[in-house]
Amino acid sequence: MTPAMRELGQRLKAAGERLAGLPPETPLPECMRRIGEEALRLLEGRKAPAAILFCYDPEQGGLDPASRVAVGKTGELTGPDWPRPDGMAAHALLHRRRVLSWEAPDIPIHPAKQAAGARSVGCWPLLTAEGPVGVLYLSCREEHPFTEEEIEAIEAFTGLAALALQRARAMERLRQALDRATRELEELRRMDHLLSARADPQEVLEAILRIALELTGARFGTLRLVDRGRRRLVLGAVIGRPLLPNVAPELDLDETSIVGWVAVHGRSLRIDDLHTSPWASIYRPWLAGQEIRAELAVPLIGAGGEAEGVLNLESPEPGAFTEADQRLLEMLAARAVIALQEMRLLRGMQEITGQLLHAGREALFARAVALACELLQASDGAIWLIHPEGPPALAFATHPTMAGTAGLAEAVCRARRPLAFETGGWALAVPMLDPAGAVRGVFVVHSSRPRTFTERDQRLLIILANHAALAVQLAEHVRALQEARERQAIMEAFAAVGDIAANLLHRLNNYIGLIPVRLEGLREKRPALTEDAYLNAILQEIESRARAAMDAVREAMVYLRPMAPRPIPVLPCLEMALQDLRIPEGIRLEVVGLEDLPPVMAGEPQLALVFFNLIENAVEALGESGWIRIEGAAGPQDVILTVRDNGPGIPPEIQERIFELDFSTKRAPKKLGFGLWWVKLLIQRFGGEIRVESAPGQGTAFHIRLPRAPMDPGGTPSRLEGKEGASR
Numbered sequence: 001m002t003p004a005m006r007e008l009g010q011r012l013k014a015a016g017e018r019l020a021g022l023p024p025e026t027p028l029p030e031c032m033r034r035i036g037e038e039a040l041r042l043l044e045g046r047k048a049p050a051a052i053l054f055c056y057d058p059e060q061g062g063l064d065p066a067s068r069v070a071v072g073k074t075g076e077l078t079g080p081d082w083p084r085p086d087g088m089a090a091h092a093l094l095h096r097r098r099v100l101s102w103e104a105p106d107i108p109i110h111p112a113k114q115a116a117g118a119r120s121v122g123c124w125p126l127l128t129a130e131g132p133v134g135v136l137y138l139s140c141r142e143e144h145p146f147t148e149e150e151i152e153a154i155e156a157f158t159g160l161a162a163l164a165l166q167r168a169r170a171m172e173r174l175r176q177a178l179d180r181a182t183r184e185l186e187e188l189r190r191m192d193h194l195l196s197a198r199a200d201p202q203e204v205l206e207a208i209l210r211i212a213l214e215l216t217g218a219r220f221g222t223l224r225l226v227d228r229g230r231r232r233l234v235l236g237a238v239i240g241r242p243l244l245p246n247v248a249p250e251l252d253l254d255e256t257s258i259v260g261w262v263a264v265h266g267r268s269l270r271i272d273d274l275h276t277s278p279w280a281s282i283y284r285p286w287l288a289g290q291e292i293r294a295e296l297a298v299p300l301i302g303a304g305g306e307a308e309g310v311l312n313l314e315s316p317e318p319g320a321f322t323e324a325d326q327r328l329l330e331m332l333a334a335r336a337v338i339a340l341q342e343m344r345l346l347r348g349m350q351e352i353t354g355q356l357l358h359a360g361r362e363a364l365f366a367r368a369v370a371l372a373c374e375l376l377q378a379s380d381g382a383i384w385l386i387h388p389e390g391p392p393a394l395a396f397a398t399h400p401t402m403a404g405t406a407g408l409a410e411a412v413c414r415a416r417r418p419l420a421f422e423t424g425g426w427a428l429a430v431p432m433l434d435p436a437g438a439v440r441g442v443f444v445v446h447s448s449r450p451r452t453f454t455e456r457d458q459r460l461l462i463i464l465a466n467h468a469a470l471a472v473q474l475a476e477h478v479r480a481l482q483e484a485r486e487r488q489a490i491m492e493a494f495a496a497v498g499d500i501a502a503n504l505l506h507r508l509n510n511y512i513g514l515i516p517v518r519l520e521g522l523r524e525k526r527p528a529l530t531e532d533a534y535l536n537a538i539l540q541e542i543e544s545r546a547r548a549a550m551d552a553v554r555e556a557m558v559y560l561r562p563m564a565p566r567p568i569p570v571l572p573c574l575e576m577a578l579q580d581l582r583i584p585e586g587i588r589l590e591v592v593g594l595e596d597l598p599p600v601m602a603g604e605p606q607l608a609l610v611f612f613n614l615i616e617n618a619v620e621a622l623g624e625s626g627w628i629r630i631e632g633a634a635g636p637q638d639v640i641l642t643v644r645d646n647g648p649g650i651p652p653e654i655q656e657r658i659f660e661l662d663f664s665t666k667r668a669p670k671k672l673g674f675g676l677w678w679v680k681l682l683i684q685r686f687g688g689e690i691r692v693e694s695a696p697g698q699g700t701a702f703h704i705r706l707p708r709a710p711m712d713p714g715g716t717p718s719r720l721e722g723k724e725g726a727s728r
Contacts, residue, residue: 031168036071075116088123126162304377365396432469567709577611586625621647
């Protein structure tokens, strides 16, 4: 090895080490300059050596003139020395090998380089396994060519240079992507600020369109919303003057227009020239005196994957919109959908909240389900309510098939978290939690088309579900308040009636009670009267009827007197009622669980009258055969009593009326003639409640809830003092 080769080898090794040691954050132009400097070190001793580098642009399929970097004594250029289509660089890249001016006289040196003094020029392609990354020109002002040793050293060097350039280009792309993402993030933040500052729907639509124009530099645009029920695209906002007089406020939701095509297919469309087919045939001009050549239309994709609207920009310049414009507009469209959803949700919640105290529970459920279906692009919805004594009950559904989501509702109740499953469609269910965290029900939405419910979908449905739970809780509170007021009114009424009854009983006792006393005195003073059998029988009947009348009045007045509930056992009250009832032999009476029940807070004769009424009603419904079952079960705070029969049942249309005051016309013995109204009234006086469960042909059950008697520290019922009416 000659000393010259040894020296070139050392230079080459040092150049490779320096290139490999470049920091990753080295900018691309600086990396190219360092490559040029290291190449010139290999040509030390040459006259005025110079190095020029260009980067290869794979998207354009050629060298990028703007990437030019020159190092050394290039001389004064009289014009640009950009690579020519048939020049040395083109041949070097095509054949993937060097081109030397003295070996290829048919490829002349670039005129600009010759004018600057270059006499010998070599062009090396910078190649990697992935393809070309650039070219390296080396020139000097000497006529004789580079030596073989120099050429071999440069050949080895270009491999190192290509790797360094490839790494720098990759880092440059990462920096550009990061810068672009940062700019886009800033734009998104600006979008959020601009959109969140508006609550009016029209202002939101106009803000979305205005932001789109600012992002792309366009001057004209429209925003249309999808009305899927009518299959129309409704004009929501427009910017651009002057408009054509016949600008369409609505378009068909089909492929007969560009925005319709975008809405139907649910994907963006960037058209560089509207004069090309097939767009020229379906473009709908809406600007007067302005020829439009380029269009960019982006769909607003909702939660279910379907378009909720189309954001459309237009320009008179061909190719006015870039890929970056499309990307920014798609990001804006995604954020716009969220803004529209939040606006609709907010307005819907305000509407629901405003109706909580005025609208019925079913109306609120209907509005909440309709809002959920609209925001989540769901087909149907349902609300299930939780009952302590049974499985979830369907409270509202948009379609009867939603009854098939009962299993999902039960699973959500057990899991206490959102669940999604696929069964004849796609469903999402979330628990309805009240402010205390108790599960009040389950909110279900169902889609008939394939879709995936996102975390955002879940959060949105949870908001609606919790409002529905609040409606349930509020309805219960309103009902409890109404019942409390009703009980208070009843207690006050009974207190007044009790005073009247006591006064009436006292006066009747003074009048009717005096009859037996007077008859006794008459017999003592006129004994001859008793000797007349006929007259004596009449006097005895008068005395008997007077005493019976007083007994009947006293017994009826028992139920009107003020009553303080006290601990009483249940079974003796039932036995007291059965003593006055006649049950046909064909009717079987079963009593289950009453002997083990704890005492309840009630009045003994009043609870006996409740049993009397309910059993008598069951006997009348059964006729001469059937069965009546009386059951009891104790809970932590209540006792549940059930009087059940296998009779014909109560028609659904009158079940809500059976407890009304004027519904019953019966006047049976031992009752005041008010039917089940009287039963409900007495139970409410105890602090309990009664409900009916019945279906035609499936019998009837009355469920009574009574408060348990409090227990003293020794585990026995407390003795609450209070006056009770006379026993039956």
